[in-house]
Amino acid sequence: MHARCSVCGEPAVARVEYARKWLCGAHFAGYVEGKVLGALERYRLVERGWRVLAAVSGGADSAAMLGVLAKASVALGFRLAAVHVDLGIEGFSEASRRAVEELCGSLGVPFAVVSLPEVAGVGLPELARRARRPVCSVCGAVKRYLVNVAAAEAGADVVALGHHADDLLAYAVKNFLFQRLPELAKLGPKTESTGGLVGRVRPLYEVYKSEASLYARLSGLPFTEERCPYSPNRSVEGEVRAFLDSVEARRPGFKISLARGLARNAGLWGQGPRSPPRACRVCGAPSEGELCSFCRLTLKALGRPMGDVAREKVREAV
Ligand code: FES
Ligand code: ZN
Ligand code: ZN
Numbered sequence: 001m002h003a004r005c006s007v008c009g010e011p012a013v014a015r016v017e018y019a020r021k022w023l024c025g026a027h028f029a030g031y032v033e034g035k036v037l038g039a040l041e042r043y044r045l046v047e048r049g050w051r052v053l054a055a056v057s058g059g060a061d062s063a064a065m066l067g068v069l070a071k072a073s074v075a076l077g078f079r080l081a082a083v084h085v086d087l088g089i090e091g092f093s094e095a096s097r098r099a100v101e102e103l104c105g106s107l108g109v110p111f112a113v114v115s116l117p118e119v120a121g122v123g124l125p126e127l128a129r130r131a132r133r134p135v136c137s138v139c140g141a142v143k144r145y146l147v148n149v150a151a152a153e154a155g156a157d158v159v160a161l162g163h164h165a166d167d168l169l170a171y172a173v174k175n176f177l178f179q180r181l182p183e184l185a186k187l188g189p190k191t192e193s194t195g196g197l198v199g200r201v202r203p204l205y206e207v208y209k210s211e212a213s214l215y216a217r218l219s220g221l222p223f224t225e226e227r228c229p230y231s232p233n234r235s236v237e238g239e240v241r242a243f244l245d246s247v248e249a250r251r252p253g254f255k256i257s258l259a260r261g262l263a264r265n266a267g268l269w270g271q272g273p274r275s276p277p278r279a280c281r282v283c284g285a286p287s288e289g290e291l292c293s294f295c296r297l298t299l300k301a302l303g304r305p306m307g308d309v310a311r312e313k314v315r316e317a318v
Helices: 025-042 060-076 092-107 116-120 124-131 135-154 165-177 181-187 209-218 236-250 254-269 293-302 307-317
Strands: 014-016 021-023 051-055 079-086 111-115 158-160 199-201
Touching: 014 025, 021 025, 025 060, 025 209, 051 060, 051 135, 060 079, 060 092, 060 209, 079 092, 079 116, 079 135, 092 111, 111 116, 111 135, 111 307, 116 124, 116 135, 116 307, 124 135, 124 293, 135 158, 135 293, 135 307, 165 181, 165 209, 165 236, 165 254, 181 254, 236 254, 293 307
Parallel strands: 051 079, 051 158, 079 111, 158 199
Antiparallel strands: 014 021
16 A cells, blocks of 8 residues: 555655655645745744845755745745855866756756856865865855955845755754864854854755655755765764764654754854954955955865955856
């Protein structure tokens, strides 16, 4: 016997264990959209009239986020645009960029592509090699910087990130285990804008990875399955993720409770990301010292701080 949707009786496509329901495609989509709308309202992530800039990677998670936000923007009255950072990773970046173009085209969401090779003259792997730093850590810093510049240049009120509950919880638990407690302060559903730092929100805060992928697939949203060749195969985060999943399998809803607890208490661990006190001498971005982290990185790797060039290119793109 095939399972039937608990709402309408049509053939089911998904079992949502913690809600004790089988759902058909339409009701599953409605259920994920309801969860995102619930988070937007519960955590007050967006306001009517705001400009929301969604950072999209080309993968299923941010595709799901953009798909739901495109619908929510009509209901909640905010303006939506997207930005994609092309990292210049051979093969992977082309596939990602194509997916973003198709995604935004199909949803009718205006978007900009900011290309690291155009900004810095080299792609991410070469930049990291010359800076003698791990690719993933340079990647995080570059994306944070370029997305923030794009948001500031576009006059966005907030940046939306496609981090789902599984990402956030694995990262939070890992940092708790290593007692890097100030990291936890960054993991709430939102951070406010301060100075030159545009605030960030996480609409998928209570959505599981499996739900986001299935939503993207069932909604026919274009995305790439290509994995970044630099994503580590056996990380501590991966182990933590497997552990959380094994508890979830026995106690459905466990991860949602953890996410809500993290949302409640993230602020207790510190101030969260705040705008550093100074403005970078080269590009004007918020900075701890004379140069911002991007200008320091490019100075070390390329012999010249590139923040001013980056800002110029981003301004042309957005
Ligand atoms: Fe950032 Fe792979 S996408 S290192
Ligand atoms: Zn149904
Ligand atoms: Zn700078």
